[in-house]
Structure formats: structure tokens, C-alpha cells
Amino acid sequence: GENVEQHPSTLSVQEGDSAVIKCTYSDSASNYFPWYKQELGKRPQLIIDIRSNVGEKKDQRIAVTLNKTAKHFSLHITETQPEDSAVYFCAASQGGSEKLVFGKGMKLTVNP
Amino acid sequence: KAGVTQTPRYLIKTRGQQVTLSCSPISGHRSVSWYQQTPGQGLQFLFEYFSETQRNKGNFPGRFSGRQFSNSRSEMNVSTLELGDSALYLCASSPASSGANVLTFGAGSRLTVL
Numbered sequence: 001g002e003n004v005e006q007h008p009s010t011l012s013v014q015e016g017d018s019a020v021i022k023c024t025y026s027d028s029a030s031n032y033f034p035w036y037k038q039e040l041g042k043r044p045q046l047i048i049d050i051r052s053n054v055g056e057k058k059d060q061r062i063a064v065t066l067n068k069t070a071k072h073f074s075l076h077i078t079e080t081q082p083e084d085s086a087v088y089f090c091a092a093s094q095g096g097s098e099k100l101v102f103g104k105g106m107k108l109t110v111n112p
Numbered sequence: 113k114a115g116v117t118q119t120p121r122y123l124i125k126t127r128g129q130q131v132t133l134s135c136s137p138i139s140g141h142r143s144v145s146w147y148q149q150t151p152g153q154g155l156q157f158l159f160e161y162f163s164e165t166q167r168n169k170g171n172f173p174g175r176f177s178g179r180q181f182s183n184s185r186s187e188m189n190v191s192t193l194e195l196g197d198s199a200l201y202l203c204a205s206s207p208a209s210s211g212a213n214v215l216t217f218g219a220g221s222r223l224t225v226l
Contacts, residue, residue, distance in 0.1 A: 001171075006154075032212035043202065043217040044155070089154060093212035098143060099168040100212060104154035 002027040002094040006103025013080055014111050021106050023090035024072040032093040033066060033073050034100070039086045047088075048075070080110045114139065116205050116218035124224045130191040133221045137184050137205030143167075144186040145215060146178060149200040158201075161186055162209070190223075198225045 003026040013019050025033075034049035050057045050064045050073065057064050061080075066073040073092075077084055087107050091100045117136040125131050137144050145168075146158040157170035161180035178188040184205075190197055200222050204215035 034214065036217075043219050045217070046214055049214065091155075094168075096211055097168055098145070098160050098162070098206070098208060098210070098212055099157055099170075100145070100215060101157060102147075102155040104152065 002030060002092055002099075002101040004090060004092050004101050004103040006090050006106055008106060009104065010107045010109075012109040012111065015080060015082060017080055017110075019077045019080055019084070019108055019110075021075045021088055021090065021108075022072060023074070023092075023103050024070075025092040025101075026071065027092065027095055028068075028071065029095040030092040031096050032100075033064070034091050035062075035064060035075050036089045036091065036102075037086045038089065038105075044089060077108075080108075082110050082112050084108060085110045116203060116216055118201075118203050118218035118221050120221055121219065122222050122224075124226060125193050126226050127193055127195060129193050130189060131193060131223060132187055132189045133201055133203075133223075135186045135188075135203030135205075135218060137186070137203075138207075138216055141205035141207050141216075142184050143206040143208055143213075144180060144184065145204045145206070146186070146188050147202045147204065148172075149202055149220070150198075155202065158188065193225045195225050198223060 031052040036044040038044040091102045145160040147155040160168040180186045200220045
């Protein structure tokens, strides 16, 4: 089955810096890669996603890149703000199925 | 429109008991997935239902079971509770009839096993 590895597990940056979170996956048939943000005590919420037929996608300060050959994808956050502080989870579909396999999460702290 | 609703939000059980958690998906969403969230382990997939059928299953013991009703509402059950079952159980719904798609999560049911 699919295995998703996420690193680093924690990251602390200064406000205004950029942050990059990297994930690798094992199933070459995976075709959907979402990123979720979970603030303390709240539910995970989708922030951006990408499908395997696209290499990069941007939405304001966040972007996701996908390298299918290397089987890794990354989340880039520019001009970080304190409200970006949260746990970020990457996920990959198991093949083309409805099952999403999540990484273990990365805690991002943005210091003002 | 209303989001994904999970009940109860909090519950405390003792070892050996069983528990049933409920999830009402977003109106029109027919796929419901369940995840277990524990510190350091992220979100671990339990199962996914569509049209009252379990389509996908994770690697959890048979003590964990679920079902889906004709109105797409879903329940999961954990029997013979163990201390390690203490976790936040998240339900998510999706509009997709097939293939992976956006999951919208509920607030979760936090289970404590004493």
C-alpha cells in the first residue's frame, strides 16, 4: 500500500520568511496530492491540492510542486505570518482509489 | 450549507466497553471516510464508505467496524476498547463517486479510554 513520509516534523521561522515542507510517497499510481492545515483544537482543512497531470499549482502565498519521477511533492509558503502557525499534513491517494494516506504532519511555528 | 457533523464530541469509556460514533456528511456527499488521529501518528485511515458499501479499508483490527445508511450518514463502532484506542476520530465526506477528491472533515469525536 501507499506510504507517505513527511519532513521535517517541526519548523520554526520568523515572520516574513518562507517555509518549505517536503513529502515523499511510494505508490507510483498515486494521482492526487492534497495538503491540509490543522490549527490547534480544530479540524484539518484543505489549503491546496494537486493532481498528477500538473507539476505546480499556486494560490496566493502558497504553492505546491510535484515531481512524479522522484515521487515527492512539496508545499511552499512565502511571506509567512503568525496565523500560518499550525500543523500541516500532506497526503497521497492510494493509486487511483478514494483512500488518502496522510503523512505524520509538520508543526510550523511563525514567530512575530 | 451545513458541514460534516460528528457526535458525540467527547466521550469517556473504560477498557472492554464498546463505543459507537456517528457522522452526518455534507448534503449531497455520498462518500464518508474515517480516520484515527493520535499525537505523533498523524491521521490513520480506518475505512471509506460509498452507497452503503465499504470500498476501502485500513489496517486496523476487526474490533473497528463501520457502516453507512441510505441517507449517507455513517457510524463506526469500536468493540472491546483498549487504552490505545484513545484518540480523536475524524470523519470526512467527499462528493466524489469514484477516485480521490477533496475531503471535508468534521470536528471529530474525542474518545478517552480509561
